[in-house]
Amino acid sequence: MKRQVPLALCFLFGIAMIFTQFSPHSYSQDVYKEVINWGLIISPFALVLAVVTLIQTHATRIRLRTEHWQYSLIVFAGMIVMVLFGVPDGPQNPIVVWLYDNVQVPMDATMFSLLAFFIASAAFRAFRARAFEATLLLITAMFVMIGNVPIGDLVWNKLIFWIPGADNPESWVNSTADGASWFRQWILDIPNTAARRGIILGVSLGVISQSIRIILGIERSYLGGGD
Amino acid sequence: MEVFGIWVAAFLTLCIYSFLYRDNPFYRFAEHLFVGISVGYLIVIGIHEGVIPLAWEPLSKAMNALWTEIIGETTPETRKALRGLFRILPIAIGLLFFARLSPSHTWLIRIPIAILIGFGAGVAIPNVLQANIFAQTRGTIEPFAAIGPFVDVPPEARLSTFDIFGAILMVIGVICTLTYFFFSVEHRGPINWLSKVGIAFLMIGFGAAFGNTVMGRLALMIHRVGFLINDWIGSFGALF
């Protein structure tokens, strides 16, 4: 019962979505719309899982007085203030908007901007041409980086100016102007696309086979442990 | 109030940046405040942009319509609103997520999860097949339809020699990358060579991703530095 009912529902909804997409009959389309509606209605409740897990984690930290437990009080304070003003009025409440604009957005943006420092540090310490593959990766990255910013084309155009004949507008040299951004574009258009396409094809075949296994009840890991 | 907001945002921005020196109480304060505010916002959005418009409002409209029906004042609108009563079932299933709060009934959350997973799997099969297998394969071989003079294409639409080279390189790249991911046969002899070429293509792909990631990460920082210099330091004039 605890496993069979979910497996049967998974099968039912999966099969319904496959068949209704192939049948234009009005009954079939009604079922299609209704199943989507069910999905829409059930989805917002999934938020409960995330919130409950977070509350439990921080409540445990406070209860057990683990290291830095006091900071968990700040988590609750922030959450309670938002809920107190936001739940009755909605996200348009001026205090919610103020906190969002001046607390949440700047901190979220700054937190991720730390990565700029770490990527620079990693570029110096870890980005080494140890083997052929690593060298290929490194050289490509350098070309893409230089092609991404306008200074790349500026430097390139200055360099080709030194090639004999560059002062003649008809010369082949002038057709290579903006070479840094052209080469970046070529890398992305051809070898990068080929590699990404290989990954997409491989991953998609995996998604399709996994979806079939889920619908048929062979893949059950989403049910979790227990009976 | 606006200037005060800028100062609060600047203070919190500097709290986070203080982590670059080392972990410290200012950073930890900002980090935890961020988590609390974000989750609070998520709850507000979940209720006002999820539960209320998708579940509560149609259901309450249906209840009102039902009452109107009972007292005999039926209109076409109330008839339409009555359909909202069918939402009781998915709402009840959605509420099963709360079973997470009771250890002995936790298994009940498998029901909404199973429905969402089944829905996702069912809808994925035909669409992923079409979008990621057929369309991508077609994209790989389609350029060859524009190679003249063997194929009947107008001269202006024909691929240049360099484009033909690109199209061939693309086919080689896709086949070799797929070969690298093909684990059903041992990578020896020609398969090994193909897979090595596949690795080279993958490395170029990852290199391109890294190069772009640098631009992305720097953009985030430029935005914050712009805020500190233009908005925060710019607000000094309003204060003094």
Added chain:
Amino acid sequence: MLEKFMNMDRRIIFILVALVVIIPTLIPIRLPITVSEPTQKLYDFIEELPSGSTIMMAFDYGPSSLAEPEPMAKAVMQHCFSKGVKVIGMTLYPNTPTLADKLMRKIAAENNAVYGEDYVFLGYRPGALQVILGMGTDISSVFETDYQKTPITEISMMENITNYDQIDLLLDLASGSSTETWIIYANTRYGLKIAAGVTAVIIAQMYPYLQSGQLIGLMPGYLGAAQYEKLLNAHGDGTVGLNTASFAHLLIIVLVILGNVAFFIHRRREA
């Protein structure tokens, strides 16, 4: 000496990074920008849309990565409003509605666009897949009201819009996998034309879709925003940001080269 250099305190690198961003922010420069084909394609598509057409903009990024999509949104909305193209905004990200609402209003005010006539912001609904599929059959089945709780039946620009059939383009401003989801479910299933403006981190994975025609155009991060601004003859945040980024890019390239030179000298000595 070499060992010391290779193991230099990373905070020295942090200071260098800060300097190459702060100095060009204080003393802005303006370098020539080359427009790439994917951005040009998106511009041309919108340029050819007749007045009264409608595009949908999905603000599928969080506050963590707003730096890049915001200038793109600004440039495209400016282009749309100047041509009389209407814009419907929405988001698949729960932490974005307030951000997107504020951004749309700000850009609209700068371009004298009127809410409900030239643009509308629908807000957020949970479950990306269901939202995309649901809007394909009937937008009002997902968004019965806009973000301000006005029924969409009372919004004049939504009068003749039922589903994707009346929308000429979806522009996904993305920082994650949402563009693939739009392609797989809205383009494949309903034939909605899709373009993307993505953060630099995910540019590379967009190219297969661009080559196959599943994406009709692509704006790559700050670069895309700057290129679009150039096409509009505007000087916006994308152009400023990209110029500022030039020096930081050079620093990182120098750091990679120095790190490798030190590494090879060290390896040769050890051998």
